[in-house]
Amino acid sequence: MLERLVQQASSYAADIDGLILLVLVLVGFWFLLAEGMFFWLIWKFRERPGGRSEYITGKEKHLKRWISIPHALVLVCDVFIIIASVRVWYDVKQHLPQADETIRVTGQQWAWVFTHPGPDGDLDTPDDIQTVDDLYVEVDKTYHFQLESRDVLHSFSVPVFRLKQDAVPGRRITGWFRPTVTGTFDIQCAEICGIGHGVMAGRIHVQDAGTMAQWVTANSSTAAQ
Amino acid sequence: MEKPLATLRSATGVPTGRLAVWWLLASEVVIFGGLLGAYLMFRLGHPEWANAAAVTNTWIGATNTFVLLTSSFTAVLAHQAAEKGDGVKAANYLFMTIGGALLFLIIKSFEWYYEISHGYTITANGFWSFYYTAAGIHAAHVIAGAIIMGFIAVAARKGKELQRVELVGIYWHFVDVVWIFLFPLLYIAK
């Protein structure tokens, strides 16, 4: 459903969309039921000249069921949603799959600084490649990112990946993603960070292995000095 | 201004004033609860704060605890006198309680003066920030209590609004209890 509006470009995007769909179906059912009942009652019991209401206290057993059965059923729906939600959450946020490469993402007022490990594959070595606002990654590779901030809170958000994580000064938060589609996509900052928050836009370039290798060699030579 | 009928009613059987003071204290409990909860979280995460805590003077803290407890005792005596309808005696005990409050504040200012002049200011580090903030908010309650007690004592002397002696007493015990929490957290835990 959601992919109509925003492309799915990471390994877990479909899981998150599936969860949203599940919630939509379950609460949608209740929503329609409640609204349907509501408007039907308004129509059915609209004012009749000289009419008189029934005196119903809601204390009788057979009437209480109108509340207690939905009560139990809503609880059941809650349980389904919780189970589905916790599973998706575990896969995306709690569990870190083995990384093919680790990058660093640093937010600051008002730009994203990306550190690519360079040819040696290790961060904090002289051949690291730093870019500002443009992140280059390879398709079908699992990335860990180390998210940091230099000043205030920011939030690293890539809608097509369904990825979002706040950056907190003083902490290094590790997360992961695995791009599945090549192309160039938006990075947004999703936490207010001052007057430049609205322009803190980045682009993520998902490339195939060949282009990526070229990019690394082209940039590491300049970065090494 | 004459009192509205509403003030004189008591559907629960508890006098209105006492009920209000209990609710007031409930709201205060969560304020201090939030502050001390935050402090505890930090303290557990920062073992090195013990070094800063070591600088605080446990003896001065203990003396102040004693002063406050004594003032709470005179507040109880004031309440008893008020129960018996002896406004003058109640007022005298209240003035003694105010004296305790002032002594507490004087000791506190010397303590703070000493600490600040040795560089342990509120911005020195996290421990000192909490130290001054928590004790400062507490001291503000002591000051407020002393002022209110002053008004109540003056009225009590004339035999007016004697039920208020009890109310301010309840408040005063609370101020005392807060200190009983602050003292071990800020002074004893090193």
Added chain:
Amino acid sequence: MAQAATEIHHEAHGHDAHAHHGPQGILKYIWSTDHKMIAMQYLFTGMFMGIVGGFMAYVFRMQLAFPGVSVPLFGVVSPGEYNALVTNHGSIMIFWVAMPVLIAAFGNYLIPLMIGADDMVFPRINRLSFQIFLVSVLMILASLFVSGGGFGGAWTSYPPLSAQSQYNLTSIGATMWLIAVALEFVAFLLGGINFIVTLMNARAPGMKAYDIPVVAWMIVIASILFMLSVGPLIAGAIMLLFDQTIGTGFFDPARGGDPILWQHLFWFFGHPEVYVVLLPAVGIVIDIVATFARKKLFGYKIMIFTAVATGVLSFFVWAHHQFIAGIDPRMANIFTVTTLLISVPIAELLFVMIATLYGGNIKLNTPMLWALSFIAEFLIGGVTGIFLGASGADIYLHDTYFVLAHFHYTFFPIAIIGTFAGFTYWFPKMFGKMMDDRLGKIHFWGTIIPFNMIFIPLFVLGLGGQHRRIYNFQNFPELAAMQPFRVLATVSLIIMLLFQLVFFWNCIKSWRGGAKAGRNPWKANTLEWTTESPPPHGNWPRDAMPRVYRGPYEYSVPGREDDYWPQNLPS
């Protein structure tokens, strides 16, 4: 519009004047301790602030729909101004519109009248609480005009942005914002104690706990909820104030502080707060539904117990605002469970409201339309909360316009629809005149249709990945294409704001020339309808204070000729 409001303001004052004894002239209003006068002061201050907040929404929505244009009545919106407008719009709507109107105005007006008392138990503390509130109003308004501009760090005021002026660039504005919010809290703590104690102690003889009208219960439960949740934030506000002004480092990671601590303190209050405003609105709505369906409530006690259950649960859900804020990811699971559980009591509240319609004889006049539309619209806000409560889905939805649409679908029904419902229902009591039902219905449809047209597009934008608090979406290639939705929302907003003129016209017209209301125009049961409209000082003659014989919802009792049975009629 602003002019119209001030006019009503004056007139209302002039109108109530004769009922009051004490100081003369303007002081008479400022120093009045009558709960009805204080209620009016809260009501009109809240409405005035509603216009301010609505105007801000108009300005920043114009900027979003037509980036860079010079907005009529405002001018070009700079990024800093945009943030300040959004921040203060949110803060004002919650703290200076929803709270004062729903809790303070209706609470002050209704609680003593509904329980058959002549005033609040502490009239002077009541006045003091309004005066503190008034200072906070002046403070927040003034903060918009100081050098550097108003605070722009969002109503959640997350540090380090809010704590350090080198980041937010609005050192004075940020501090004034914080002090204004803190003063508002103090005002509502004092007011809340008054409400709670009044309801507990000042009830008319014969009125048992379950004879109290639901709206009075709800306002008092909300006050307790507010009182028990706001404490930690008050402590946090002091800490933040010290961070801002004297340079402590409570929330500064560079100096051993922790920015996330503020988030915990804020949301520990922030989530209960949404139910603090929800419950009074629910109370108003259910009272109106019972009256115009001529029905006993389907489960009075269920309403009270679910409200309490909601309140209790609301203390354990706060971190659902922080799923991806950098807290331990395992915590998210616990908060998903508690968050989803809250759907059960709230669903029950709504089901009771809906079930009350069954077997009724439903009269669709203006107050009833407002009350019913609350149910229909709030349901949308409620169910969309479930998407956000599911942690896995919130990864995507957090801080998008989906969240925004979710909470406007809760807040708008509460703060605007709920208020209009209550206002039109109690207008005859407050001013002694009937409102024009035809104008009321025009205003109703002119508000409710545009409302949906504003926020349904925002749901779509949110699902499309549009984030909050961004002044110009043309900076994001993926979002730029969705501009028609933004224009639709803005145009609908302007239509809605224009229809508010009908409301003000209706108020003035009805107040001047409306039909006399009499004591009980709606044939309702609760005690406020047993006195004159408007009620005199002291509400009832002192020797004829009401006595209560039955619950508030005995409508259409079989065997009685009248289809209502006032609480104070001896059997």
